[in-house]
Amino acid sequence: MGQGTVIIGVGNPLCSDDGLGIHFVRRFQSREDGLPPAVEIVDGGTGGLDLLPLMRGKKRVIFIDAMDAGEEPGYIFRFRPEQLTLEAHPEISMHDVDMASLLRAARLTEDYPDEVVIFAVQVKRMDLGLELSSPVKRALDRVVELVLRELKGDG
Secondary structure (H helix, E strand, C coil): CCCCEEEEEECCCCEHHHHHHHHHHHHHHCCCCCCCCCEEEEEEECEHHHHHHHHCCCCEEEEEEEECCCCCCCCEEEECHHHCCCCCCCCCECECCEHHHHHHHHHCCCCCCCEEEEEEEECCCCCCECCCCHHHHHHHHHHHHHHHHHHHCCC
16 A cells, blocks of 8 residues: 555646646646645646656555546546546647556556546637636635645545
């Protein structure tokens, strides 16, 4: 059984809403009350399989990413890997490697944590730019709240 929790924000902060996970990491780290005990937060960039070592030995991994599933921009998804299929969520990606492939690879190693939760926000745009669109920026605060609830076991 693993120990502790790692929150991994992924994305490309140069492509507007695709940078959501990185914006999340910055926002979460800047909270006045600091990180909860036994919680690590990591900027996973566009990591792909390089994220496998971050998962090793963890009880829980929480991913934060952007996705395009055709919903209203800013819509927040919460799911577990067993709900993730490439057919159902074709645009969930760790950029170099899609999320489903990363988690399949982790299952083949000793890197697979006891629990994995994915929070993703529907993008509005993914063109070049450093700023999140308004609906995704509004969703960011809600994602922080949802992750805090998840950490307390109310997720």
